[in-house]
Amino acid sequence: MALGGNPIFNGKSFRGATQAPPAPQGYSGAPYGQQAYGQQPYAQAPYGQQTWNAQPQGMTDNQLQDMYNQPSAGPADTGRMTFDDVIVKTAACLGVVILGAAVTLTVGLGLASLLMIVGALGGFVLALVNTFKKQPSPALILAYAGLEGLFLGGLTRILDTQYPGVGLQAVVGTLSVFAVTLLLFKSGKVRATPKAMRFFMIALGGYALFSVVNLVMMLTGVTQEPFGLRSGVIGVVIGLLAIGLAAFSLIMDFTSIEAGVRSGAPQRFSWTAAFGLTVTLVWLYVEIIRLLAILRGDD
Template identity: 35%
Template sequence: MQSNNPVFRNSEGFSKANAYGNQMYGGNGAAYSGYGSDPSTWSVGSPTGGSPTQVRRSTGPMTIDSVVQKTGICVAVVAVAALATWILTPAVTSTGNLSQIYTAATIGALGAFVLSMVNSFKRVISPALVLAFAAFEGVALGGLSKTFDAQFGSGVVTGAVLGTFAAFAGTLAAYKYLDIRVGNKFRTIVTAAVFGMVGLTILEMVLGLFGSSMGLFGFGGLGLLTAILGLGLGVAMLVMDFDFVEQGIRNRLDDRESWRAAFALTVSLVWIYTNLLRLLAILNNNN
């Protein structure tokens, strides 16, 4: 089953066929009998008839523990970079100081966007690029959170952080205990909606450069609607992430693919946080 999500589409193992092309039985991860031998024993001979040489060294299969560990590292990098940005940027006391924070947030957002595209379409995942993405994302979130804290109060940032982890835990519990199944139609709708939201964000940024705005991501009624829709999309993205991680573990992907799963989960968590932050700010602003 081919994924619509570019993060997982470039990893052949995140499908019903394993990474070596053998079809998998649904549920136990075993290949059809009679089709080849254990892939770990495969090798090629040298052209001169010498001894076989190993093509690729496996680091072992991906496990839930390895995914959790890599995701924890990525989230920690985001948090450290965000905290460093918050501390090192000047206090929000004037327009000039606010401009410096906006500059830091913009640089972080642009760097994170470029690296997210690279990581999404890169066939062989790079841990260094995933961590670089997390660092840039942390800079962007640090600047954004600091401006929201100054404008709406510290309760907004704290609530968004706690709400993000609550959304993650609640979605994981629902996925596990309600036995949620992800179909192709669901993937297509969610992926299209995410790309549509990203496109609207870019359009709003371009219009902002010319002093115009549609108010899609402001603090009015339309901004409230997009924040709620964005939050719902973030939860749907987590469901897709859990489904693909489950398939990857079942198909016994190489442990390196844990970084791909960690990248996808980090993107979903950041997405949820930013929309929660906007939602709480709008609700706080209307009180």
């Protein structure tokens, strides 16, 4: 898709999407318009045989007219990716996420915590596998969605127990950010320009390094705060920055999907697009619910 867009889409092979289809072959194996050795030239028929532009036998005038009135083949008919494909497959991924979350929201708290850890680790591994695979695997993408559902359900269960209502607020916040970002992208007011993407990559690298350091400090007991260094005013600022990065990642997703549809990417890559959107929406939800928990904890 778009070169330099969302890293999830980079490295995928779209070269076949923009190449012209091979010239149709005749029954003798030679391209149309050229005759094989010993064959009659194209558009010339032997004596007593029907010419190429004659009406096919067994078809009436009405049948021929109906055939000519048929609409030309669209992207879906030619095996190309469409926006509808992306929407349907993204909805399937999010449906699996919801099913996974429902499991950890209904079982006991101890089992929910265990499933949350399994979902977090398994989802991380499958995220890497799906990112670096040249060809998308629907089974692995849906498995990733299910594991992330376990993780999100367990996280929501724990935080919602401490701060009632924070889960519903995070869902509304995630949908709101997604809707606003999509409207801004469709209006053309926000685009993933090369300069903006360079800034995004620098900011994302800094945020990732901070997150690793913060996690190590929490695991080693250097900080006793529930969110480590992400507490108080610093936590709020970092949370807003992370939400901004996730929102811009959505813009990159939309840009890559639009480029893929326009260039005629193979239909199977609609799963790649759905995977990219699912990863970003999971990240956005985690950042929003964490920011809400930090704000509620400071009350």
